Amino acid sequence: MTVVLAIEDLHKHFGGLAATDGVSLDVRAGEIHALIGPNGAGKSTLINQICGELTPDAGKIRLMGRDISGASVAERVSMGLGRTFQVTSLLEEMTVLQNVGMALQARAGGNFRIWDRVRGRRKIWDEASRIIADCNLEDRETALVADLSHGEKKQLELMMAMALQPKVLLLDEPMAGLGHLESQNMISQLRTLRERAAILLIEHDMEAVFALADRISVLVYGNIVAEGSVDEIRNDPAVREAYLGAEDELC
Amino acid sequence: MMQRKYLLAAIGLLVLVLVPFLTDITGQSSMLSLATRALIYGIAAASLNLVLGYGGMVSFGHAAFFGIGGYAVGILYQNFNEQTLFLGLVPGTDQMLLTLPAAMIVAAMLAAVIGALALRTGGVQFIMITMAFAQMLFFLFVSLKVYGGEDGLIIRRTNDLPFLNMRDKATLYWVVLAVTVLFFLGLRQVINSSFGAVLAGIRQNERRMEALGIPVFRYKLYAFVLSGMGAGLAGALMANAMRFTSPDMMHWMKSGELMVMVILGGVGTLFGPFLGAAALLVLESTLSSWTEHWQLGLGAILLIVVLGSRGGLVGLAGRIWSRK
């Protein structure tokens, strides 16, 4: 299987603290690669470097074989790197339809035009409605984002990320704050996405990770301490030792 | 609802067209010049509102573009009058069809330079850096004796337009009104365009827009340049209306005044800045005709507007409207 996202020996220091200490991992087409690790393991730092919000001190990030280490956030997105935020980040004063429409507009381009009418770009709005209907949110199409429930916001984030048709999708704790039923829905939704985009899943919810992941990497203190299939990781004593401490957390 | 809005706009426009007759009948010719200035300040404030209200960039230096527009007219007139070349290259002119676009181009270039540097910062630092650029320009023109230094440039005759007698105050007013209407329609167009939607998105959440693949900086710079052009246009019209241009047009108090007009009228609304400009000028002139301490009243009114209402005059009107 082809590698779509490759991270090679990435380093990032804050003062004396090595937040990312030689991380290498890859994401292959059609898979969900989960990244787990205790709080403070450096997951956020890593994802921010992959997205381009932080610059690594050393190491390379390749997307579809191209080195994107020096590219800006927006450039990485247009090259096919999508993401969702741990704390939802949406256009709060706009409707659900406008949010999805904005993502489609960004993908379609032509946004320096000042002589058209954005409401006249039918293709965008038709597609936005279709995407929203696919997620069974058509009732909420005209609702303002500020009025959405937490679960709906998480769903909208995912919709917007997918509207960009990314090659690789970074999901930063998509389950965070969801109730049980919402989590189940999110899991089944993510399961269907793997064919459309390779996924790097950062998640605390082990149930979700074990249900979804094809491979799991364990990050502790800025290092990948283990990598393997769900079963391998579940039974790896080193992982239990280093990461979990308490055994009952691994279901 | 939609039709009522258009009807209202039509009535408003009709009243504006009739202003010269009204002031003629009532014999208050000073009101005509006030109306002319109100329209021009409306353009300047609405331009500022494009970045401030729609783009979320609080520029405290828009007087720079306003002033440079005025100087474009003044300097071209001086070169025309003396039959000299500006910088030894550009001949002068007194044709409005040339001076207005020239003013807008110069303002756009200035805005591109200032914006490219200032937009690297944000928040309070952005406010201050835009102010600093405007102040630098202010002092530059104060020190340029060629263009009158502190005293500024006198423009003996208003720029010409083919077939029109621009010396006539009413004609000048109608020309300014026509430019204002065109500007307003253009601004509305920009706000409803693809670009306008992206700009609104940037104001709400820059990080989100970056994550959608939008290179935010370029869009903000584009908005800043468009906004600077508008302010330059207003400055050029003001130089024509006053037949005078001076460094005071670039002073930070002028930037502040434009900002007050926007906030007073309603930030991020189409009509707000025009209302705000008119309200501020009318307040100033009525209060000052009653008492020499009119600033006391103006200060109190500003305070009451801020503390008592949100969203400026347009917000207030909206609340009255919906209560009906």
Next chain:
Amino acid sequence: MILVIEQILNGLQFGVMLFLLAAGLTLIFGIMGVINLAHGSLYMIGAYAGTWVAMETGSFWIGIPAALVAAALTGFAIETLVIRRLYTRDHLDQVLATFGLILIFNQSVTLIFGRQPLFTSLPGFFEGSVEIIPGLPYPTYRLLIIAVGLLVALGLYFLINRTRIGMLVRAGATNRDMVRALGVDIRLLYTIVFGLGALLAGLAGFMAAPILAVQVGMGEQILLVTFVVVVIGGVGSIRGAFVAGILLGVSDTLLRAFLPGLLRQVMTGPEADALGVGIASTGIYLLMVIVLLFRPKGLFPVGS
């Protein structure tokens, strides 16, 4: 050389004045998140109240408490009546409201004192000058200003770094919500900080009075420069306000003093003067632009 030293001292004196104003402004800005355009009005009120009392009583020294009390009381009044309602509003509303305050204060002062500038005489001891180095007599009063400014800086340093209020102030500048979460009476803290800022502004105004003309509009002139100091120093940083105040005071004074002369060597007199003054006036703004381009949060950024 002696001329340069004299101008550096003048710059130092201007610098500590800027610091007195900027210290309050940067705290109000950093802790409460309020853009207070009326800070210059407090400076003006201090100057007027102090000078008027000094003229009436014939004693410079009685003017000092008068200036401080007037500025502080005005500060309390502004804070409780207006600013307090603006904490949660955006910067634009704050700008509009405090702009309104400027108009009100300027007109009120005109109503009370008229348009003629006030002048004070200095107490006898400070009228003369001392020879600080051979061949350089320097006005005693300006030395006093420098000394007072440095003392205030030292006092603030201790207040901020060694006392409980100072600790809260520092915490507030870094993270407003945290202080709120600590259960501190945030309202009281705000009022104290605002009052302190007003006090320092009033002091600066009164001390400037014998050097400058006491007139309406004196506040706005210095307000803008003060904002430049605050931004260069880093919003919320007293240390930044001090360093940036001195830096700006000295560089502005030196530019104004020597640039026209230097230009006159390559240009004709009046044009060189005009251009020199113009460029010198531009200096502080240019400095700010350069600082912000390399350090977007100022020289001493506070918090994140």
